[in-house]
Amino acid sequence: xxxxxxxxxxxxxxxxxxxxxxxxxxxxxxxxxxxxxxxxxxxxxxxxxxxxxxxxxxxxxxxxxxxxxxxxxxxxxxxxxxxxxxxxxxxxxxxxxxxxxxxxxxxxxxxxxxxxxxxxxxxxxxxxxxxxxxxxxxxxxxxxxxxxxxxxxxxxxxxxxxxxxxxxxxxxxxxxxxxxxxxxxxxxxxxxxxxxxxxxxxxxxxxxxxxxxxxxxxxxxxxxxxxxxxxxxxxxxxxxxxxxxxxxxxxxxxxxxxxxxxxxxxxxxxxxxxxxxxxxxxxxxxxxxxxxxxxxxxxxxxxxxxxxxxxxxxxxxxxxxxxxxxxxxxxxxxxxxxxxxxxxxxxxxxxxxxxxxxxxxxxxxxxxxxxxxxxxxxxxxxxxxxxxxxxxxxxxxxxxxxxxxxxxxxxxxxxxxxxxxxxxxxxxxxxxxxxxxxxxxxxxxxxxxxxxxxxxxxxxxxxxxxxxxxxxxxxxxxxxxxxxxxxxxxxxxxxxxxxxxxxxxxxxxxxxxxxxxxxxxxxxxxxxxxxxxxxxxxxxxxxxxxxxxxxxxxxxxxxxxxxxxxxxxxxxxxxxxxxxxxxxxxxxxxxxxxxxxxxxxxxxxxxxxxxxxxxxxxxxxxxxxxxxxxxxxxxxxxxxxxxxxxxxxxxxxxxxxxxxxxxxxxxxxxxxxxxxxxxxxxxxxxxxxxxxxxxxxxxxxxxxxxxxxxxxxxxxxxxxxxxxxxxxxxxxxxxxxxxxxxxxxxxxxxxxxxxxxxxxxxxxxxxxxxxxxxxxxx
Numbered sequence: 001x002x003x004x005x006x007x008x009x010x011x012x013x014x015x016x017x018x019x020x021x022x023x024x025x026x027x028x029x030x031x032x033x034x035x036x037x038x039x040x041x042x043x044x045x046x047x048x049x050x051x052x053x054x055x056x057x058x059x060x061x062x063x064x065x066x067x068x069x070x071x072x073x074x075x076x077x078x079x080x081x082x083x084x085x086x087x088x089x090x091x092x093x094x095x096x097x098x099x100x101x102x103x104x105x106x107x108x109x110x111x112x113x114x115x116x117x118x119x120x121x122x123x124x125x126x127x128x129x130x131x132x133x134x135x136x137x138x139x140x141x142x143x144x145x146x147x148x149x150x151x152x153x154x155x156x157x158x159x160x161x162x163x164x165x166x167x168x169x170x171x172x173x174x175x176x177x178x179x180x181x182x183x184x185x186x187x188x189x190x191x192x193x194x195x196x197x198x199x200x201x202x203x204x205x206x207x208x209x210x211x212x213x214x215x216x217x218x219x220x221x222x223x224x225x226x227x228x229x230x231x232x233x234x235x236x237x238x239x240x241x242x243x244x245x246x247x248x249x250x251x252x253x254x255x256x257x258x259x260x261x262x263x264x265x266x267x268x269x270x271x272x273x274x275x276x277x278x279x280x281x282x283x284x285x286x287x288x289x290x291x292x293x294x295x296x297x298x299x300x301x302x303x304x305x306x307x308x309x310x311x312x313x314x315x316x317x318x319x320x321x322x323x324x325x326x327x328x329x330x331x332x333x334x335x336x337x338x339x340x341x342x343x344x345x346x347x348x349x350x351x352x353x354x355x356x357x358x359x360x361x362x363x364x365x366x367x368x369x370x371x372x373x374x375x376x377x378x379x380x381x382x383x384x385x386x387x388x389x390x391x392x393x394x395x396x397x398x399x400x401x402x403x404x405x406x407x408x409x410x411x412x413x414x415x416x417x418x419x420x421x422x423x424x425x426x427x428x429x430x431x432x433x434x435x436x437x438x439x440x441x442x443x444x445x446x447x448x449x450x451x452x453x454x455x456x457x458x459x460x461x462x463x464x465x466x467x468x469x470x471x472x473x474x475x476x477x478x479x480x481x482x483x484x485x486x487x488x489x490x491x492x493x494x495x496x497x498x499x500x501x502x503x504x505x506x507x508x509x510x511x512x513x514x515x516x517x518x519x520x521x522x523x524x525x526x527x528x529x530x531x532x533x534x535x536x537x538x539x540x541x542x543x544x545x546x547x548x549x550x551x552x553x554x555x556x557x558x559x560x561x562x563x564x565x566x567x568x569x570x571x572x573x574x575x576x577x578x579x580x581x582x583x584x585x586x587x588x589x590x591x592x593x594x595x596x597x598x599x600x601x602x603x604x605x606x607x608x609x610x611x612x613x614x615x616x617x618x619x620x621x622x623x624x625x626x627x628x629x630x631x632x633x634x635x636x637x638x639x640x641x642x643x644x645x646x647x648x649x650x651x652x653x654x655x656x657x658x659x660x661x662x663x664x665x666x667x668x669x670x671x672x673x674x675x676x677x678x679x680x681x682x683x684x685x686x687x688x689x690x691x692x693x694x695x696x697x698x699x700x701x702x703x704x705x706x707x708x709x710x711x712x713x714x715x716x717x718x719x720x721x722x723x724x725x726x727x728x729x730x731x732x733x734x735x736x737x738x739x740x741x742x743x744x745x746x747x748x749x750x751x752x753x754x755x756x757x758x759x760x761x762x763x764x765x766x767x768x769x770x771x772x773x774x775x776x777x778x
Contacts, residue, residue, distance in 0.1 A: 001030075010037040049187075049266065059173060060146040062087075063136070066101055071141060080146060082120030092116040092124055104133040104142060111172060114149065125150050130172035145172050175272040176257075182267030184210040196257060196273050197222065211238065224252050248276065256280040302389060307331040309345065309377065309384040324392060326364025331386075336360040336368045344373065348386060352377045358393065369394050430467070431738030431759035432665045438464040439671040442763050468760045487522035487637050488530060490558050490567055496527065497534035505542050505554060515557040523567055524637035525614045533607045533618075537571040537630050540604065544575035544628065560636075566616070567636055572629040578622040586620065607632075657774065658682040658699070662692040662706035662718065663736070668759075672705065672736070675763045676770060689713025689721075696726055703773050704729060708737035708745055708756075716748055730754075734773055736761065 001011045012031040019025060054061050060077035064070045068087040081090055088094050096115040103110045113129040131144035170177060176193030180186055186208050194201045203216045214234055218225040225233045245261045258274040297304055297318045303325075305317040312331040325334050335341040340359040348354045357373045375388035441464055445457035494516065505512050523530070538554065545552045551574040559568050578586065587608040611618045616634035659681045663669040666687065673683040684701070686692035690713050692706065704722075708715035715735055722729050738759040739745045749756055757769045 010034045053179065063141055063143050066140055066142065077146065080119055080148065090117045092118065100129065100131065104131055108133045126153055175274045178271045180210050180268045180271065193273060196275065221252050223249065304389055307386045309349065309386050315385065321390065324363065324390065325361060334361045336362055348375055348377050361390065370397055432668050434464060434468050434760035436667040436671055438468055438760050439675065439763055443674065485524055485526055487639065488525050488527045489522055490520050490569060491516060493527060493530045493534060494556060496531040497538060500535050501538045505538065508542055509552060510542060510545050511553045513553060513555045515555060517559045520558060520560060520567055521636040523634045524639055525634065529610045533610050533632065534569065536604065536607050541571055541573035544573050548575050550574060561633060565636060566633040569632045570629055572627060574627045577624045577626055577628050578620065579624065583622065657702040658684065659703040659705065660684050660686060660692060660695055660701040662686045662689065664688060664707065664710045672766065675766050679767055689718040692718060693721060696729065700729065701732060703770055704733045705736050706733065708735050709739045719752060732777065
């Protein structure tokens with residue numbers, strides 16, 4: 001209706017029939033309802049605004065009856081749940097909804113109620129529900145907000161804490177949420193928003209002007225704003241507040257917040273606040289971590305670098321890398337071979353990782369070296385970047401060479417040890433017949449009156465003695481120590497060797513030359529063994545010159561090493577030299593390049609073994625077509641040897657003494673018996689250990705000589721029996737044996753501490769040995 005002043009008003013009219021002054025009439029009532037209409041319009045506007053806010057809210061929000069009938073669901077809720085007829089159908093366990101409703105009826109609200117629900121495609125997810133029980137049109141209804149928290153449950157605590165803030169569209173949003181109208185007055189604010197402004201929460205009530213509220217925050221020092229700068233600060237904050245803006249603010253207490261302003265259709269604006277304190281701390285921690293990582297990398301001795309995959313540009317290199325490779329711009333400059341880098345990049349791009357790729361790189365000084373590269377391909381600022389570690393293999397390669405050298409040396413020593421064991425066995429088998437030959441020849445020489453017979457016996461004995469020396473040499477090599485060490489003149493060694501090979505060399509049309517340094521110090525060693533070494537070297541030199549059409553010369557030279565002072569003996573030939581492929585094997589036992597039957601391959605291995613036993617070295621220098629030189633280096637002797645020693649005088653006659661000889665070799669036993677009987681001994685011979693025990697039960701003996709190695713009861717068992725049943729006879733027991741090389745024999749002889757004489761023996765040695773036993777007993 002229109003008033004008299006022309007303004008329009010809302011009116012409510014009612015009428016009824018009546019009689020006035022006896023005439024029918026109408027009674028009309030007019031009520032001004034303009035204010036009520038304004039209130040209804042305001043309510044509709046608020047409802048519409050709320051509808052739009054909720055529809056725009058990304059969090060699923062719905063309103064339903066207590067029985068489960070849906071009254072309202074925002075788009076986010078319909079997208080999440082679909083259109084199910086009843087709310088209970090959303091729950092995997094319907095009892096969960098009963099708990100939620102019961103809690104609402106009891107307390108009126110619930111926050112972060114976690115349940116398993118079905119989404120629109122019937123997959124199961126964990127949802128966080130926040131709800132309020134409100135009166136709507138005279139009925140109790142439930143306003144709820146749902147959040148899918150699958151990711152939050154699987155994420156770390158920081159993510160879970162962030163997602164816990166999402167409670168409902170208004171109250172349970174993780175962000176602080178505030179709605180201001182077109183007059184900058186507060187319409188609503190959720191609890192998170194109030195919490196973020198806790199220091200001014202009493203002012204934060206609906207209707208408060210945004211500028212008034214901000215002034216209070218500044219005055220109460222929520223923000224670090226000087227008192228005389230508050231107006232300027234407010235002006236800055238007011239600028240473009242109704243346009244979309246995002247800013248970060250720090251409170252005076254150190255907290256950081258991410259603030260977004262978004263305009264509304266009505267001319268107001270929405271403010272959302274997100275607490276980013278933890279993120280800022282994390283960024284600070286990350287920055288500190290980056291600084292720490294950089295400091296670690298800078299101090300690390302490990303080579304680390306980052307390079308672009310497509311062009312090799314170097315993005316970062318640790319100091320260790322710079323020291324190793326130099327300060328270069330690109331990785332392409334490192335590789336010695338472009339083909340190797342192409343292969344490396346191909347594998348890395350294919351597999352994403354490469355481990356221990358061995359290649360050659362160039363150092364800062366331009367020299368190449370072998371290295372091992374391990375790398376990973378990562379995405380860095382949208383580019384494929386290689387993070388790699390380079391390990392210098394120079395030390396490892398050198399170590400491998402040393403290990404191979406030591407392994408080869410060990411292998412060679414094992415072969416030589418096996419050879420020594422074999423030779424020891426052969427030598428032991430030769431000892432008994434050699435003892436007979438040597439003993440009989442010397443006995444024949446001593447007893448014969450015929451000059452011719454004496455001469456022949458002398459030749460036999462010398463040959464037998466030489467064989468005996470060779471056998472003892474074999475045994476010494478098997479033991480890896482000299483058998484008869486003394487001060488030896490190197491000239492005497494050369495002379496002894498020449499006696500053996502001089503004729504053979506000269507008769508082969510080979511010129512033998514000498515370059516012997518005078519007055520060299522003596523060598524501490526076995527002269528026979530050292531002579532055998534030189535003999536082998538000379539024989540090999542002679543064989544090298546067979547069928548050689550060039551110069552045919554052999555030079556024997558002696559001298560003193562200028563640095564270590566060792567005595568050196570060298571044998572040089574002008575033959576074809578030694579091929580490079582067989583050079584590492586020339587000291588191996590049984591290795592030979594000669595035809596079958598022409599050589600055994602043990603000569604140089606024997607030389608190697610003997611020189612090692614003398615604490616020396618033997619090396620070869622050769623050149624194909626330019627001959628070979630074998631150089632033996634031995635330490636000079638620093639020992640003084642007494643000139644007085646055992647004389648060759650005959651031992652005193654032992655008439656009246658008895659001796660038991662125990663040996664399974666009849667000829668050896670008879671020889672020993674014959675030698676001792678000539679000295680006056682009464683000798684009883686036992687062919688076995690059992691027979692010896694029988695004799696011991698009958699009588700006692702001044703001396704008991706037993707072999708160690710015999711069938712049935714050997715020398716060891718015989719000793720044990722005597723020690724147990726005839727202990728008085730133990731001190732009269734001694735051993736004659738050729739088995740002193742085996743570990744068992746050595747352990748036994750050391751343990752019993754009984755005297756022993758090694759076969760083959762000369763009669764004079766046997767007499768002195770037995771005489772010494774008799775003297776010890778007296």
